Amino acid sequence: MGQGRRMKRKQGMPDALSEEHFANLKRRAGLPVEPPVEKASLSNKKRKTAKGAAVAKKPEPAPKKASAKKSNGKAKKLPVQEQDSDDEEMGDEFDLDQLEDDGSSDEDVSSGGKKKNIWSDDENDSDDAEEDDSVFDSDDQEEGGKKGKFVFSDDEDESDAEEKLTAANIAGLSRRLDKKLAEDKAITETEMQESAMQTNIDGPKIFGEEDDDEDDELTDKSKSLLAPDLQLLRQRITDTIRVLDDFANLAEEGRSRAEYTAQLLKDICAYYGYSPYLAEKLFNLFTPREAFAFFEANEMPRPVVIRTNTLRTHRRDLAQALINRGVTLEPVGKWSKVGLQIFEANVPLGATPEYLAGHYIIQAAASFLPVMALSPQPNERVLDMASAPGGKTTYCSAMMNNTGIVFANDPNKERAKGLIGNVARLGVRNVIVCSYDGREFPRVMGGFDRVLLDAPCSGTGVISKDPSVKTNKDEKDFISLPHMQKQLLLSAIDSVNHASETGGFLVYSTCSVTVEENESVVAYALSRRPNVKLVDAGIPFGKEGFTSYMGKKFHPSLKLTRRFYPHAHNIDGFYVAKFQKIGPTPPNAIGAAGKKNGNAAASGDEEVIDKTPITTDEDTEMEDKSTKKKSKGKTGTEKSDFSAFDEEEDVKYMEKAKKNAMRRRGLDPKSLKKPKSQEKK
Ligand SMILES: C[S@@+](CC[C@H](N)C(=O)[O-])C[C@H]1O[C@@H](n2cnc3c(N)ncnc32)[C@H](O)[C@@H]1O
Numbered sequence: 001m002g003q004g005r006r007m008k009r010k011q012g013m014p015d016a017l018s019e020e021h022f023a024n025l026k027r028r029a030g031l032p033v034e035p036p037v038e039k040a041s042l043s044n045k046k047r048k049t050a051k052g053a054a055v056a057k058k059p060e061p062a063p064k065k066a067s068a069k070k071s072n073g074k075a076k077k078l079p080v081q082e083q084d085s086d087d088e089e090m091g092d093e094f095d096l097d098q099l100e101d102d103g104s105s106d107e108d109v110s111s112g113g114k115k116k117n118i119w120s121d122d123e124n125d126s127d128d129a130e131e132d133d134s135v136f137d138s139d140d141q142e143e144g145g146k147k148g149k150f151v152f153s154d155d156e157d158e159s160d161a162e163e164k165l166t167a168a169n170i171a172g173l174s175r176r177l178d179k180k181l182a183e184d185k186a187i188t189e190t191e192m193q194e195s196a197m198q199t200n201i202d203g204p205k206i207f208g209e210e211d212d213d214e215d216d217e218l219t220d221k222s223k224s225l226l227a228p229d230l231q232l233l234r235q236r237i238t239d240t241i242r243v244l245d246d247f248a249n250l251a252e253e254g255r256s257r258a259e260y261t262a263q264l265l266k267d268i269c270a271y272y273g274y275s276p277y278l279a280e281k282l283f284n285l286f287t288p289r290e291a292f293a294f295f296e297a298n299e300m301p302r303p304v305v306i307r308t309n310t311l312r313t314h315r316r317d318l319a320q321a322l323i324n325r326g327v328t329l330e331p332v333g334k335w336s337k338v339g340l341q342i343f344e345a346n347v348p349l350g351a352t353p354e355y356l357a358g359h360y361i362i363q364a365a366a367s368f369l370p371v372m373a374l375s376p377q378p379n380e381r382v383l384d385m386a387s388a389p390g391g392k393t394t395y396c397s398a399m400m401n402n403t404g405i406v407f408a409n410d411p412n413k414e415r416a417k418g419l420i421g422n423v424a425r426l427g428v429r430n431v432i433v434c435s436y437d438g439r440e441f442p443r444v445m446g447g448f449d450r451v452l453l454d455a456p457c458s459g460t461g462v463i464s465k466d467p468s469v470k471t472n473k474d475e476k477d478f479i480s481l482p483h484m485q486k487q488l489l490l491s492a493i494d495s496v497n498h499a500s501e502t503g504g505f506l507v508y509s510t511c512s513v514t515v516e517e518n519e520s521v522v523a524y525a526l527s528r529r530p531n532v533k534l535v536d537a538g539i540p541f542g543k544e545g546f547t548s549y550m551g552k553k554f555h556p557s558l559k560l561t562r563r564f565y566p567h568a569h570n571i572d573g574f575y576v577a578k579f580q581k582i583g584p585t586p587p588n589a590i591g592a593a594g595k596k597n598g599n600a601a602a603s604g605d606e607e608v609i610d611k612t613p614i615t616t617d618e619d620t621e622m623e624d625k626s627t628k629k630k631s632k633g634k635t636g637t638e639k640s641d642f643s644a645f646d647e648e649e650d651v652k653y654m655e656k657a658k659k660n661a662m663r664r665r666g667l668d669p670k671s672l673k674k675p676k677s678q679e680k681k
Pocket of ligand 1: 387
């Protein structure tokens with residue numbers, strides 16, 4: 001419904017095709033840089049448009065009551081378009097630059113701390129899979145099947161890579177920039193026409209405005225007046241936001257903040273097509289101005305991004321191969337060594353020879369983040385508890401250089417097919433696929449060095465991909481989903497080996513922005529499992545998690561969690577929380593939230609099944625010494641006793657198997673040396 005055209009130009013990170021950025025890249029590539037003539041004239045035009053509208057337009061359109069009061073001379077005057085240059089450029093809308101910046105913008109990303117755990121690995125992924133109505137996955141992708149050449153990756157020289165890519169890509173990028181400028185120009189012209197048209201409309205009714213007497217008439221009129229109505233609706237939204245921004249000075253006398261807010265919500269529902277329930281829930285996350293930016297951004301597609309599969313190729317080689325096929329692309333941003341943002345592709349990205357050979361996976365940029373936060377290390381034992389279709393699993397494998405082991409679990413067998421396809425196509429060899437309800441997991445096995453729980457969620461962060469979320473999620477969903485998320489998170493915690501020598505970490509993520517599915521779930525887990533704490537997720541951008549929301553207070557450490565938004569970061573809405581497990585789950589953990597065990601059971605939640613070896617301090621010391629000796633040079637997982645193998649017992653079976661194998665080959669098994677254990681006996 002909503003157009004939000006200007007947002008196309010205004011979205012934040014990474015606006016790789018801004019003229020300045022592009023000129024810088026050209027300079028670095030040693031190419032001539034033309035002066036930004038077009039832009040200057042364009043921004044002049046924009047200014048003219050805004051001012052023109054300001055002069056021609058009636059000062060306060062829309063709300064019926066408002067105009068009535070104004071005619072009585074009671075209403076305070078709205079400051080129509082008399083703002084700073086940014087506002088002028090936005091005309092009747094807002095500049096995202098004005099939004100609160102918490103350190104999550106481009107600048108932060110490009111300059112942001114190169115955290116060791118993020119930058120130390122090269123990486124990759126894939127996703128896609130069948131639609132699942134109940135849960136959302138931020139990635140879209142297809143599957144291939146063919147195996148390609150196996151090439152271990154080295155770390156790239158980033159500075160070189162970007163320049164080479166840009167030089168190779170320059171024609172495509174130039175074309176793209178010209179197209180963008182032409183589009184901007186066209187939009188500006190349309191907006192000028194619209195502004196002019198708007199001023200000729202003498203107060204038609206707006207959808208959703210209460211006026212029972214004239215409802216029928218309005219319905220009839222609405223067909224012919226659709227476009228102007230939408231414009232007026234939009235105008236009223238932006239006007240109301242201005243009032244709410246400076247309520248003391250701009251509100252009409254006698255009209256409360258609540259009334260303005262109610263009107264605004266109604267208008268948002270009508271304009272963007274949200275259910276009132278969801279519109280309010282999302283609106284409450286932000287200031288009115290930022291909420292508007294969020295709703296607008298949901299009307300825009302996010303950039304198409306691919307992740308280089310570093311198990312098979314290097315990013316610069318992949319980029320070169322795709323550029324040769326006429327794809328226009330750029331590195332996704334300094335925060336990722338493996339992402340490429342695709343601007344134009346004349347070939348289907350899900351069917352190129354490189355795709356089929358597993359050199360990349362189409363994966364939303366946001367879904368890189370939980371894996372970067374998890375930072376799995378080579379040779380570890382990792383659990384991806386809700387893994388299909390495997391974008392994050394295969395990224396973990398790439399970060400681990402195909403060593404160690406990743407248990408990729410998903411109870412949805414249909415989705416698991418996509419996972420298996422991706423694992424095969426990308427040449428991943430360290431994954432075991434399993435299909436349990438994650439809540440059962442600690443009963444199945446535990447003792448993982450790291451666990452990823454990319455939980456099933458409502459998908460409020462990926463509305464641009466699936467607009468049906470606007471209307472198909474109701475109150476029940478925001479009770480049942482958090483309930484399941486809490487259960488899954490406790491299971492995930494209980495599956496981590498707190499004594500892991502290399503890890504002991506857990507990442508919880510969702511592609512939803514609601515507090516119920518994020519901070520509330522994390523806070524619940526903290527209260528039920530005092531043996532975990534939140535740690536810095538190590539992602540150099542994103543907004544801090546809420547420490548209070550609608551009267552609820554959360555633990556201050558919740559600010560270590562990260563929120564990502566389409567309007568602020570130009571990626572899907574996402575949430576990432578990283579935990580460290582610092583001890584075994586104490587048997588009385590369920591009561592830690594101040595509830596008795598009985599109550600916890602009644603809430604259907606929990607039974608502690610923590611397979612982490614529970615030892616006394618003394619035992620731990622002894623165990624550390626002996627395992628260190630025993631497994632010198634081996635992996636952390638091998639040191640863990642979670643598998644509880646009886647080695648003596650195993651020796652017998654191994655000998656038996658060897659003898660059988662020899663017999664099958666016609667050899668005399670007696671020639672085998674007796675195992676030490678038997679010799680002793
Ligand atoms: C957001 S998607 C996971 C996307 C995946 N991590 C990726 O990157 O490709 C959530 C997944 O949770 C799975 N799921 C739903 N209920 C579950 C449960 N009880 N235990 C484990 N997984 C579950 C769904 O089948 C779905 O595949």
